[in-house]
Amino acid sequence: MIQFANWLANSGASQKLLENYWIVPVVQCIHILAISALMGGVLMINLRILNLAGKGQTMTATARRFVPWIWWGVAIALITGLIQIVAEPVRDLVNYAFWSKMILLLLSIVLLAAFQSTLTRNLAVWEETSSGTRKVQVLAILSIAMWVAVVVLGRWIAYAQIEV
Amino acid sequence: MTLPHIPQMWLDALTSLSLSQFIRESSWAFPAIESIHVLAIVMVVGTIAIVDLRLIGIASNNCAVTQISRDTLKWTWGAFILAVISGSLMAIAKIDSYVVVPSFWLKFAFMFAAAINMLIFELVTFRSVRQWDANCGVPRAAKIAGTLSLVLWTFVVIFGRWIGYTINFDSVFGGGF
Numbered sequence: 001m002i003q004f005a006n007w008l009a010n011s012g013a014s015q016k017l018l019e020n021y022w023i024v025p026v027v028q029c030i031h032i033l034a035i036s037a038l039m040g041g042v043l044m045i046n047l048r049i050l051n052l053a054g055k056g057q058t059m060t061a062t063a064r065r066f067v068p069w070i071w072w073g074v075a076i077a078l079i080t081g082l083i084q085i086v087a088e089p090v091r092d093l094v095n096y097a098f099w100s101k102m103i104l105l106l107l108s109i110v111l112l113a114a115f116q117s118t119l120t121r122n123l124a125v126w127e128e129t130s131s132g133t134r135k136v137q138v139l140a141i142l143s144i145a146m147w148v149a150v151v152v153l154g155r156w157i158a159y160a161q162i163e164v
Numbered sequence: 165m166t167l168p169h170i171p172q173m174w175l176d177a178l179t180s181l182s183l184s185q186f187i188r189e190s191s192w193a194f195p196a197i198e199s200i201h202v203l204a205i206v207m208v209v210g211t212i213a214i215v216d217l218r219l220i221g222i223a224s225n226n227c228a229v230t231q232i233s234r235d236t237l238k239w240t241w242g243a244f245i246l247a248v249i250s251g252s253l254m255a256i257a258k259i260d261s262y263v264v265v266p267s268f269w270l271k272f273a274f275m276f277a278a279a280i281n282m283l284i285f286e287l288v289t290f291r292s293v294r295q296w297d298a299n300c301g302v303p304r305a306a307k308i309a310g311t312l313s314l315v316l317w318t319f320v321v322i323f324g325r326w327i328g329y330t331i332n333f334d335s336v337f338g339g340g341f
Contacts, residue, residue, distance in 0.1 A: 040214050043239060152202075152203060155198055155202045
């Protein structure tokens, strides 16, 4: 991974990004804003399942409102994240905080996709339920915890850099 | 840019607190507090945006404004308190280096503007909420308040992030934004 990171660091794209030193901070701002949008959605859906917010709306209505925003947030965060990796490959790719974040991100995305698929398959059931079953509520807490960890580990990347 | 001047005595008093000393010297305290700060801010901005988008008419239009406020704002305030506490802890630890950074003050200027915007909305525009609560006919003043809120909070995030690119980055960023 160090070799790959070094190769990427020496590439023209990476050099270009670093020469224009304002690009990384600007991209980071967009990254944070995208994460804000998706976190708002993550909170509202999971709090709805836990019966802590949005009781006036059905489960399906809440999901319809927020799931697309989470996906868009994820998409923009991935693009802006990739730009940051290309700009500073060694900082990110040779970093345990980065890889822990990626694993949790992947799990969170799988959970979101699973939620979306069970929702479309059992639309009638979800439309009726006032809150999630015990199992779903546990998953909702897990989902919030994993996204929180993704954010924390994301900030931790800056502090877990290895001097190569 | 002329920045507000804080008496050196006050800065010294803050930096010499044992709490500030601990945060400065510990290897994990500052990153931990900063992570909580980022987490709190994405929650503040994320939940405020939900209400703003409803006011503007972009999303949640089938949900009453009062209801969406009830659902989100308590979480917004909870996260905001967390952001204030974590932010204060970071600030007192290195207040000397922060007060000379334009982005630091600009961030507060935009937060202040966001607060004024919110107060005007709450005290004036929101009073007639019954007439436009459940339908899409949100008055223009509310749409403006929602748009302003989104823009102002975006700048709070931008200047907040920029603080980190100013301290020790003087040679690159000229010490300011």
